[in-house]
Every structure is written in C-alpha cells, then in structure tokens.
Amino acid sequence: MSSDPTPSVLTRRADFLAANRGLRVARPGFVLLVQPNQGQGKRYGIxxxxxxxxxxxxxxxxxxxxxxxxxxxxxxxxxDHDHVLIGRETGIERDFSALRSELARALEKAAKGEIDPARRHRPRHRSKRA
Incomplete structure (x- = not known):
C-alpha cells in the first residue's frame, strides 16, 4: 500500500448528496459515486x-x-475526492474477491472519467386506482 493516510469517513448528509452529482460507475454488486471535495483528502461513505x-x-x-x-x-x-458505495441487492451473495475486482475496475473507470449513464427516473408511488 502507499503512504497515504487512511481515508476518512463521510458523515454529513450534504456530502452524500454532493457525491450523487459526481461520477457514477455501476457494477453488479454496488454503484460507486465519485465527487471532488475541494482538498479534503480521500473520503468514503457507504x-x-x-x-x-x-x-x-x-x-x-x-x-x-x-x-x-x-x-x-x-x-x-x-x-481529494469523496467515494460513496451504494449497495445493490445482488451484492449480498457476491463473492468477496469478485467485489474486490469490481471495485478496482470501478476506481479505474472513475479515474479515467468514464461514467455510466444516469438511471432513468421512475414515478415513485403510482396509484392503483384508474
């Protein structure tokens, strides 16, 4: 490992919301969000x-x-970026080594600026009445 200090943990909701406006890299077990944080070091949230x-x-x-x-x-x-992992249902059963390689690939894509398309917005609660 490098000599960088251990990344700090995101605790403020505003930081999570800001990360949602950054790069998005989707993988089968999780979605990685990456957003610059104005020189506050490497931080992560889950x-x-x-x-x-x-x-x-x-x-x-x-x-x-x-x-x-x-x-x-x-x-x-x-x-100097915030990294947020959002768990997906398929991430529960995934092998730990598969998750590790997916995260490595997702970080490579984020470093290159390759992003996945944003999710389509679906209506939240549709009335069943017609």
Whole structure:
C-alpha cells in the first residue's frame, strides 16, 4: 500500500448528496459515486437501503464494503475526492474477491472519467386506482 493516510469517513448528509452529482460507475454488486471535495483528502461513505434486507444483512454488507474501501482507496482512490458505495441487492451473495475486482475496475473507470449513464427516473408511488 502507499503512504497515504487512511481515508476518512463521510458523515454529513450534504456530502452524500454532493457525491450523487459526481461520477457514477455501476457494477453488479454496488454503484460507486465519485465527487471532488475541494482538498479534503480521500473520503468514503457507504449506503445500504432497507430494500436490500434486514439490519443483519445491511450491516454485513456495510462491513464488507468498509473492508474493501479501506483496502483499495489508499492506493487506487482519487485524491481529494469523496467515494460513496451504494449497495445493490445482488451484492449480498457476491463473492468477496469478485467485489474486490469490481471495485478496482470501478476506481479505474472513475479515474479515467468514464461514467455510466444516469438511471432513468421512475414515478415513485403510482396509484392503483384508474
């Protein structure tokens, strides 16, 4: 690993919202968001929604993501950028080594500025009544 210090953790909601306006790289197990942070160093955040599963499942996924990010960001992360991983349902069963290689590839794509298209916006709650 490089001599960079351990990346710090994002805690403010505003930082997560700002990251959503940055680069987006989708992988089968997660979506990586990368956004410049005006010289605050390498930082990371993790989001796993209730759609993924119960608290036990979500916490397991967050622990796995935390290990992946702490391992990869010092050497492969973008300097002075925020990195946010959003868990996907398929990330629960994915092999840890597969997640590791997906994260490495996602960080390479982000460094090159290659982004995936934004998700289509779907209507939230449609009335079932006609």
């Amino acid at each position: 989001t796993v929604t209730k759609k993924i599963g119960n608290a036990v499942v979500r916490n397991r996924m967050k622990r796995r993501f935390r290990v992946l990010l702490r391992e990869a960001l010092p050497s492969a992360g973008l300097a």
